[in-house]
Amino acid sequence: MKQTERPIAWGVVGKDRPAIALQRKNLNSTPTPGPEDVVIRNEYIGLNPVDWKMIRNWPANWNIGHVPGVDGAGTVLRLGENVKGLVPGQRVAYHQDLCRDGSFASHTVVDNRALLKVPDTLPLLLAASLPCPLMTAWQAIEKVPRQPEANVLITGAGGMVGRFLIQLAAQRNYRVTAMASPRHHKTLRQLGAESVVAWDTHSLKTQFFAVFDTVNAQHASSMADWIEANGHLVCIQDRLKTPPVPAFDKAISLHEVALNALFRVGTDRQWAQFRQAGEDLLTMVAHENLRAPEPHTEDMATLPDALEELTTQDRPLKTVIDVHHFANGE
Structure with a gap:
């Protein structure tokens, strides 16, 4: 399926429930990475409870139009000038800094230290469902x-x-x-x-x-x-x-437990440990040494309603948004 060509995103327009607070916006161009950043072309977006909770709580650093979303998976599009060890086209998953525009978009700028290389045998759809819950569990057990x-x-x-x-x-x-x-x-x-x-x-x-x-x-x-x-x-x-x-x-x-603490005060040693652990865990999932449930999938156009559903008692265990299904000009 064809990846959307014109960059799009879901931005917040107010402090409300997701189905009302999120509004689609077309972007004029793909984002530009900072020296330590990477632009990811998202293929799948993992939805998490923290996403709707942040929208309801509205952090002080958010402005109208801020793009929420902590988890995503896709391919490397552009590299910042100081980034090493990654190449365009590389398959990656990530957990995003809550203070930056997030994964509810066709493209996301991510600190290169937060990127986890995805094994070839692990589908990106499944990889997108993993960073927040998997790395939260890892951080908890490490305590x-x-x-x-x-x-x-x-x-x-x-x-x-x-x-x-x-x-x-x-x-x-x-x-x-x-x-x-x-x-x-x-x-x-x-x-x-x-x-x-x-x-x-x-x-x-x-x-x-x-x-x-x-x-x-x-x-x-x-x-x-x-x-x-x-x-x-x-x-x-x-x-x-x-x-x-x-x-x-x-x-x-x-x-x-707070995954986002690393974005505020994490050392290079801690980031290296996080990345190594994350990639090892993704490999375990790929080899079925760690069992991950098959996520429920929704189209990009239905993201606000899918996130709204996560606030209910009958929510799916895990929902992943397929960015491919958001046709350009829809």
């Missing part, structure tokens, strides 16, 4: 010291981040308990959870070395009683403003 056979709990495990976390934890020989709705239990066992429980702490039978919470700060705080002394509480969806236990009590270590 906790390795302790094989330790018990860990993952809440909200039926979502994308939770599913990847189960697999990464099982591969590190943790004993994984997954908390999720019953409809997910069979799948979560297949992914590596030794036990699964519903949204009910009365089902819990043990204390945990670490709890990975994907719900919110209030829920994370409520799990503190189930963490063993000197254990870990990793907040993925939110952050705790106050410690959930008294000082010098259980001595729980608190962690927060």
Whole structure:
């Protein structure tokens, strides 16, 4: 299918729900990269909850017309003068800086350090669905010291981040308990959870070395009683403003996860580690050593409505937008 020739994007026109806040705009030309940047011709766009949450919250640095979207996959179009190790036409996936125009466009300018080379055997459609949930799960598991056979709990495990976390934890020989709705239990066992429980702490039978919470700060705080002394509480969806236990009590270590922190203060060493880990994980998905669900696909023209659907209870597990289907002049 023919890639759209005239650059287009979905920009925000106000602080509202996605179906109203996003408006299509035609661009006069493809973007120009800065010295350390790369212009990506997007082929697929991965939708994430953070996308609609940012539109509703409207960050201070956003202006009318800002293009949202954190995840995308496509090919390298243009390189900044200082960029090395990449070539035009190379297949890449990325997680974008929230302060820059994002992936809801035919072309996106991305810091070259954030680009992950996609294995030839991994379809770009699937690659676009991975950066945010996969790298969030990786960052979360990296927060906790390795302790094989330790018990860990993952809440909200039926979502994308939770599913990847189960697999990464099982591969590190943790004993994984997954908390999720019953409809997910069979799948979560297949992914590596030794036990699964519903949204009910009365089902819990043990204390945990670490709890990975994907719900919110209030829920994370409520799990503190189930963490063993000197254990870990990793907040993925939110952050705790106050410690959930008294000082010098259980001595729980608190962690927060924020992929975009690297764009603000990340060192070259950290970026290199992020990129290597990301490319290794994409290779694992390509080799089916890490299972990723097949995403639901929508056309570029339906992006605002598809993002709106992610705010509902009946949302697809993962939605990817096919940029090819946005015909020029539509």
